[in-house]
Amino acid sequence: MMRILTASDRALLVEAADLDEAMRLNLAWEGLPGVVERVPGARTVLVHFDPLRISAEKLASTLKATRTDAAHAPHTAEVTIPVRYDGEDLDEVAALLGVSPEELVNRHLAADWRVAFSGFAPGFGYAVSSDPLFDVPRRSSPRTRVPAGSVGLAGRFTGVYPRESPGGWQLIGRTDAVMWDIDRDPPALLVPGAVVRFVRAGRSRYESGADTPDVGRNAAERPTSGVSAAGVERAGHPDAAMIEITRPALQLLVQDLGRPGRAELGVAASGVADRTALRDGNRAVGNAPDAAVLECVGGVGLGFTGNGVAAITGATGEATIVDFDGIERPVPMGAPFATFAGDELHLAAPTHGLRYVIAVRGGIRALEELGSRSTDTLSGLGPAPLVAGDVLEVGIHAPYAVDPYPRPRALPTSGDLVELDITLGPRDEWFTASALQTLTGQEWSVTPRSDRVGIRLHGDVPLERAVTDELPSEGAVTGAIQVPPDGQPVLFLPDHPLTGGYPIVGALTDRCLDLAGQLPPGIRLRFRIVGRSGDVG
Structure with a gap:
């Protein structure tokens, strides 16, 4: 009998009888109202849904009513390897x-x-x-x-x-x-x-x-005419402003809202780690909400060759502009500021948060891959990470008026205690009762071994498994708390793999994902359960 489990506040994990049934169900649910994406696994299908269009309970009822037969089995061409x-x-x-x-x-x-x-x-x-x-x-x-x-x-x-x-x-x-x-x-x-x-x-x-x-x-043999080594467009528009990376960051990437809906190809949604910062930055400079921005970890130096408008959102830190004559002027966080030819932006390491978002009016021009300009560090999709000497072209179209009113956010700094809301499941039953108490009862520290794939956590007491079997590969959501054999959890961020073979004890709620993308090493974490696991519908 089909079993439907909570995977997050926006996803259900459906257990099928076997691999064949999982394949048939995945195909049968194509185009289902309210479903954003499906990720089939060895004996499961992970179903992402939009809670504004359908509730988890109603979706579960629809999924349980599905009947399949051999006609639903997918068939495509033969491949010889x-x-x-x-x-x-x-x-x-x-x-x-x-x-x-x-x-x-x-x-x-x-x-x-x-x-x-x-x-x-x-x-x-x-x-x-x-x-x-x-x-x-x-x-x-x-x-x-x-x-x-x-x-x-x-x-x-x-x-x-x-x-x-x-x-x-x-x-x-x-x-x-x-x-x-x-x-x-x-x-x-x-x-x-x-x-x-x-x-x-x-x-x-x-x-x-x-x-x-x-x-x-x-793919390395693709034509590269008009494209920088970092995969950034150089269309040669006579009015286009340019940005040069004058001082490298720990990590500097082109990001947008990602490429959801590509799971069939094995492609994760990826996208910016802090969606709120991206939208605030684009609003501040008059861009469309999904315009490409720069996502920066650490300090950076950027030189501008033309006039424009920029904004820094997300993490906060000291920022100054040095003009052509060497005169410095401070840059406000979250608010738009003018840039002129010859200006250089100096951005220090953040004092609060982890990732700056740097938006420029017109957006960053970069080659689209599968409908997105975002860099997926795990798969290698999108523009290469930016280094000193790279030059970016700025778009010339911005559809909205500049919004001069910043929306300040209080982000944590190393040593702070942060509480994140989670839903249990889908594999909390694979852990002992004491492990579930440990999950929420002790503090977890964010380790330096963290990146856009996941945040590696450490706790004094590791999570103990009740089931030690190998878990067949199944889908994972952004925000999933996956537990490898050492019992120290990994909190998945946007570049996580679509499927995995370690059990997931819980997942962040959607509203906590942006905060998770801003957690620097040294943060102390506590998890608070706001949703329970078990059969849905």
């Missing part, structure tokens, strides 16, 4: 499964693989077959670096790493096939429903044949 079977884990996996390496390779070639869902990274497809041999545990210690094109096994699935990344799958081979190309339609070579046929390529220990043919086109 040449593989050199020379992976580092091939011998070990074969021994683990009780077969020879030669048999493992032959059965991988003969199996009828089909992509069940996408996740982890853009272009990473989880393919499953009916061969019972393929049920392989992940590595006990994940690798910090897995090369692009590596072919791996984990659980019932096989997959190909689209780009270099950390990973815990057992590696059995490699391919030159390009799994992700933003200029291809669709960009992902392996999309849900695709039938995958692996063939021998090149020479390895157990095969011989021709060299691997190219499959697809590497």
Whole structure:
């Protein structure tokens, strides 16, 4: 029987009977009113919804009423992937499964693989077959670096790493096939429903044949005319102002509201970490609410080649403008200020909060990828992080009048105590009763090992698991509190992977997400439960 669990105040996690039912349900719910996005997993479907259009209870009722059959099974084209079977884990996996390496390779070639869902990274497809041999545990210690094109096994699935990344799958081979190309339609070579046929390529220990043919086109080979190394447009408009990075930041990115609705391709929404700061900044300079801005961690120096209007929102700190003649003038936080040719903005490290948002009238011009200019640091989508010497072009269109009235926000500084609201679930039952008391009863500290993927937390008492089984991969929301084996939680931020195999004990409410994006190391956290887990509807 279908079970529907709370995943956040804007998402439900639906447990299906098996992978096939999850695939059918995911397809059947396409276009459902109020549903923003769906993320299928090994035995689940994560359903994001808009609470202004539908309640969790009404949505759950609609989902439970769904009936599917084989007609709902997705079918797409067949994909052929040449593989050199020379992976580092091939011998070990074969021994683990009780077969020879030669048999493992032959059965991988003969199996009828089909992509069940996408996740982890853009272009990473989880393919499953009916061969019972393929049920392989992940590595006990994940690798910090897995090369692009590596072919791996984990659980019932096989997959190909689209780009270099950390990973815990057992590696059995490699391919030159390009799994992700933003200029291809669709960009992902392996999309849900695709039938995958692996063939021998090149020479390895157990095969011989021709060299691997190219499959697809590497994104790095895309035409770059009119584009900077950072992926920023240089359209050459005669009236366009420019901004040069004169002093590097700890991290400086182009961001907008992200690219929701791309989960089928394995693409997370990403986007700015503090949506309130983006909207306030764009309002201050007269931009549309979704215009691209700069998101900055640490201090930075920016030089302006033309006249314009800018605003700094989000984190607060000392900011000054030095003009062409070397005269300094202070810059207010949150309010618009004029910039002139020859000005240089000096922004010190924040005193409160973590991330500045720097908005300029007309917005930052950057190449759109999948409908967004935002940089996703996990997947590599969007403009590259900006460094000293990079030059940005400013747009010339801003549809609204400048709003001169700042909206001050009180953001925390290192050492402050911050309380965040959470809903429990969907996997709180995987933890002991004492762990749930610890979750809300003790303070957690924000560690320096935090980034846009997630905030690494530390508590004196780790969260104890009641269920130690391996969790099949399932969807995760921004704000999810995922708990790895060491019991120290990770709080997911916008660049988190779409799916994961560690249990999620709870998730931040939507209204707390922007504050989470502004938490510097040293902040003390407490969680307050405002929503309970359990079956919905």
